[in-house]
Amino acid sequence: MTLKTRPQRADICIIGAGASGATAAKVLSEAGMSVVGLERGPWRTRETFGGDELANINRYNLWPDPLLNPRTTRASKHDKSRVELFCPVPQMVGGGTVHWQGWLPRFTPEDFRLRTIAGDVRGATLADWPIGYDELEPYYSRVEWAFGVSGQAGANRFEGPRSKLYPCPPLPVSRYAEKFNKGCAALGWNSFPTPQAALSRSFNGRKPTVISAFAQQHGDPTGTRSSALNVFIPDAVNTGRFDLRPDCYVRELTLDAAGNVKSAIYEDGDGDLIEQQAGAFILACGAVETARLMLLSRSGRFPNGLANSSDLVGRNVTFHEYSAAVGVFDDPIYAWAGGGYVSASSFQFYNHDASRGHVSGGHIACAGVGIPLPINWRLPDAPAWGAAAKQNDRDNFNHSMAVAMVLHDMPQHDNRVDLDDEVKDAWGLPVARVTLTPHENDVRQGRFLIDRAGEILDAAGSKRVQKVYAERITGNCSHQHGTARMGDDPATSVLNRWCRAHDVDNLYAVDGSSFPTGTGANPTLTIMANAWRVAEKIVERRGYVR
Numbered sequence: 001m002t003l004k005t006r007p008q009r010a011d012i013c014i015i016g017a018g019a020s021g022a023t024a025a026k027v028l029s030e031a032g033m034s035v036v037g038l039e040r041g042p043w044r045t046r047e048t049f050g051g052d053e054l055a056n057i058n059r060y061n062l063w064p065d066p067l068l069n070p071r072t073t074r075a076s077k078h079d080k081s082r083v084e085l086f087c088p089v090p091q092m093v094g095g096g097t098v099h100w101q102g103w104l105p106r107f108t109p110e111d112f113r114l115r116t117i118a119g120d121v122r123g124a125t126l127a128d129w130p131i132g133y134d135e136l137e138p139y140y141s142r143v144e145w146a147f148g149v150s151g152q153a154g155a156n157r158f159e160g161p162r163s164k165l166y167p168c169p170p171l172p173v174s175r176y177a178e179k180f181n182k183g184c185a186a187l188g189w190n191s192f193p194t195p196q197a198a199l200s201r202s203f204n205g206r207k208p209t210v211i212s213a214f215a216q217q218h219g220d221p222t223g224t225r226s227s228a229l230n231v232f233i234p235d236a237v238n239t240g241r242f243d244l245r246p247d248c249y250v251r252e253l254t255l256d257a258a259g260n261v262k263s264a265i266y267e268d269g270d271g272d273l274i275e276q277q278a279g280a281f282i283l284a285c286g287a288v289e290t291a292r293l294m295l296l297s298r299s300g301r302f303p304n305g306l307a308n309s310s311d312l313v314g315r316n317v318t319f320h321e322y323s324a325a326v327g328v329f330d331d332p333i334y335a336w337a338g339g340g341y342v343s344a345s346s347f348q349f350y351n352h353d354a355s356r357g358h359v360s361g362g363h364i365a366c367a368g369v370g371i372p373l374p375i376n377w378r379l380p381d382a383p384a385w386g387a388a389a390k391q392n393d394r395d396n397f398n399h400s401m402a403v404a405m406v407l408h409d410m411p412q413h414d415n416r417v418d419l420d421d422e423v424k425d426a427w428g429l430p431v432a433r434v435t436l437t438p439h440e441n442d443v444r445q446g447r448f449l450i451d452r453a454g455e456i457l458d459a460a461g462s463k464r465v466q467k468v469y470a471e472r473i474t475g476n477c478s479h480q481h482g483t484a485r486m487g488d489d490p491a492t493s494v495l496n497r498w499c500r501a502h503d504v505d506n507l508y509a510v511d512g513s514s515f516p517t518g519t520g521a522n523p524t525l526t527i528m529a530n531a532w533r534v535a536e537k538i539v540e541r542r543g544y545v546r
Contacts, residue, residue, distance in 0.1 A: 003265075004272045010036040010243070012538070013264055013278035015250050015293065018095020019524050020511040020531040021284030022228035023143070025236040025244070027535035033542075035236070036243045036276055038266055040285075041092030043246035046230070049219030062090040062099045062219060068426040071288065073434045073475050077414055084423065085434070089286055089478050093246055094229025096478050097524065101216045102197030102226060103343065104149055104525040105363060106140050109133040109160045110351045111519045118352050118359045124410040124439055125316055126359075127516040130488050130497035133160045139529035144195075146235075147226040148203035155192035158347040168200045171211070174342035176335045176401040179327075180366035181344050183403075183460030194343040194365055195525075197226040211338045228528075248274075249427055253281060253297040253306055253507075260506045261306075267427065280506040280538060284531070287317060287480035287513040291417040292432040294484065307501035312494050313484055314417040317434065318518030320479035323446060323470035324367070324404035325453040326379060327462030328396055335368035335401040343367060349452055350520055358444040362520030363406040364453055380466045403453035406479075407446050407470055408520035410439040417483050434475040446470035479523050481515035499534045510534050 012028050014021045017039035029035045041064075064087045072082045089096045110117055112129040120126070141164040144151075151166040170193035173181075177193075184191035198209035210222040223230055236242035247269035254275075256262040263277045283290040291314040295305035305313050345365040352360050379396060383389045415437060419430040447469050454465045487493025490502035499514045501507040510531040512523055519526075 002273065003275050006275050006277070007036070009277040009279075010034045011279050011542070012036070012282060013038065013276055013280075014282045014284055015264060016040075016095070016284035016286070016289075016511065017093045017228070017233065017244060017246075018089075018284060018286065018511075019097050019228050020527050021282070022094065022232035022236065023528045023531040024282055024284065024510055024535040025242050026232045027532055028539065029236045029239040029241040031539040032241070033539065034241050034243075036278065037245065038248045038250050038264060038276065039093050039244065039246045040249050041090065041246065043093040043244065044098075044219065044229075046219070046221050046223040049221040062092070062217065063088055064091045069431075070423060070425065071432040071434060072420050072423050073436060076437045077435055079435075082420070082423070082433070085476055087288075088476055089480075093233060093244065094227050095286070097197070097227035098219050098229050099217045100197070100227070100478075100524070101343075103345075103365070103522045104144070104147070104195045104197055105156070105345065105347075105521045106159055107133065107519050107521060107526050108158055108347070108351055111517070111521075114352065114360060114517055118354075121359050121410060121441060123412060124441070125413050126411065127485065127487060127492070129516050130486055136526070136529050136533065137161065138163055139532045140525065142532055143525060143528045147197050147231055148199045148206065149195050149226070150193075150198055150200040151195035152193050156345070156347055157190050158350055166195065168203055171196055171198060171200045171342045173344075174335075174338050175333045176366050176368060177342055177344035179329065179333065179401060179460040180403060180456060183456035183458070184346055184348070186459040187455060189346055189348040189456075191344050191346045194345040196343075199224065199226065211342065213336050213338065215338070250293060251296070251427070251429065253293070255299050255301060259301055259504065261504060279542065280508065283507070283509040283513070284511050286511050287483045288417050288432050288434065290509050290511055290513045291317075291483035292419065295419050296429060302503070307494060307503040307507055309503050310491060310494060312492070315413055315415070316411040316482040316485055316516075317415050317417050317436070317480070318409040318411050318482045318515075319436070319475050319477040320518060320523075321407040321409065321442070321446065321470045321472075321474065321477065322404055323407070323450055323468050324402040325450055325457055325465055325467045326400055326402050327457030327460070328379070328400050328464045329460075329462055330399070332398045333401050334398050336397075338368070346456075349449060356448055358441050358448060359410070360408045360520060361445065362408050362449050363522065364449060364456070365404060367402045367404050380468055401457075403456050405446070405449035405453060406520050406522065407442060407449070409518045410441050411482055411485075411517060412437065412439060436475050438472050443471060479512070479518070481512040481518040481523060484509045484513040485516045486514045487516060498537045499530070508534060508538065
């Protein structure tokens with residue numbers, strides 16, 4: 001295959017147009033820079049998302065096709081077997097924000113210095129972040145106000161200081177949020193409305209969000225849900241300086257004689273191979289695919305992958321494993337209503353407390369079960385088919401709810417993303433191989449959090465509670481972090497505090513790959529806030545003024 005065309009050189013080339021790539025594109029193009037965005041997947045509009053509930057029984061149709069885009073996993077580096085995985089993150093313009101519930105909690109100040117607080121953790125590579133909460137806080141506010149986040153400032157008593165209130169008040173309280181709040185109050189634990197990327201009122205010319213049962217894992221046919229697809233992408237495109245190219249698969253990044261990135265080589269939707277040159281390159285592919293692209297981009301200068309002189313690209317990968325306790329109540333809850341939008345949360349067991357017997361903690365929140373139809377739902381011990389299954393649905397579907405937790409996965413040197421030596425994707429390139437061994441702290445922390453979730457359900461009046469413990473970390477998760485961690489020391493990190501590669505002066509990564517730790521909360525708000533922070537630094541560094 002030969003190069004057919006060479007488009008005009010851009011100031012910036014961003015690879016990936018999800019949460020982080022769209023944020024960077026907005027900031028850079030509004031500052032006057034010419035930006036090219038290369039997105040592997042399609043650019044869909046709200047009209048293409050189904051509004052027919054019966055047609056949406058299969059709610060996972062936005063996930064990449066595992067036959068075209070597989071990845072593999074193994075339990076350790078010594079494991080000779082492999083399992084092929086699907087990828088639950090949409091590869092399309094807008095990325096995971098297209099099908100999210102939009103939970104946007106802030107990280108706490110402790111998250112940025114857990115190594116200092118907790119000390120060494122045997123078998124883990126725990127590290128403080130090179131930045132702190134105070135540096136990121138203004139960017140939290142910018143994203144919240146751009147998206148019109150609905151929430152209640154000060155309700156989470158573990159949250160760090162704020163420079164601004166939320167732009168919209170909380171969404172109406174659902175029946176399952178009422179149960180959650182009741183249980184927490186009975187136990188003396190703090191709870192608060194989950195901050196949502198959904199408008200509780202008209203905001204910036206946009207109508208309030210349509211609260212639908214078909215939210216999680218679905219695109220939004222109303223266009224009212226806040227996402228990168230319907231907020232940041234239009235902001236960037238409207239500048240006239242953002243050239244977004246969907247269906248473009250970047251195969252490698254090439255270097256110039258000085259060791260800087262010269263171009264991205266990509267295959268477009270017609271199968272043509274094209275070279276795009278730029279002054280700087282930003283990786284925003286998600287932690288797994290960013291590491292994979294860096295490892296695919298080998299050269300004489302970097303035989304083990306781009307910017308990988310430290311051998312840390314792909315290492316220290318972390319994921320968020322979800323698990324839950326499920327409660328059944330006498331009175332109907334209709335927990336499928338609202339699709340998880342109208343939730344409530346607790347950070348009561350989020351920050352580190354050594355007396356619990358494990359490091360750190362996680363976000364606990366209530367969620368619906370059976371979203372959106374019984375066909376997608378079963379209690380853990382329920383019959384799977386036949387008349388008994390139907391009766392179980394009649395008895396329990398409208399009476400059940402879940403209290404779930406986000407597990408803070410510990411980073412480990414040998415937990416990594418590398419290139420599979422046998423399996424290739426539809427474009428003939430080695431797929432990402434995920435090696436994951438759960439840390440003993442993960443298992444202890446997960447059991448502790450699920451036990452607390454069960455206590456909340458008991459205190460709320462549940463007549464039966466079933467606990468599902470997280471005994472392993474699968475890697476099949478939308479929340480990915482750590483494969484190109486940032487830090488001040490090039491020997492122990494891939495990126496500096498501005499998410500610029502130590503080895504390559506014009507290469508940045510602004511997705512979750514930069515996170516030194518995974519933390520115990522949904523990461524997308526922090527990913528976007530950090531991308532905004534880094535984009536402003538790129539503008540400053542290259543002499544552009546707003």
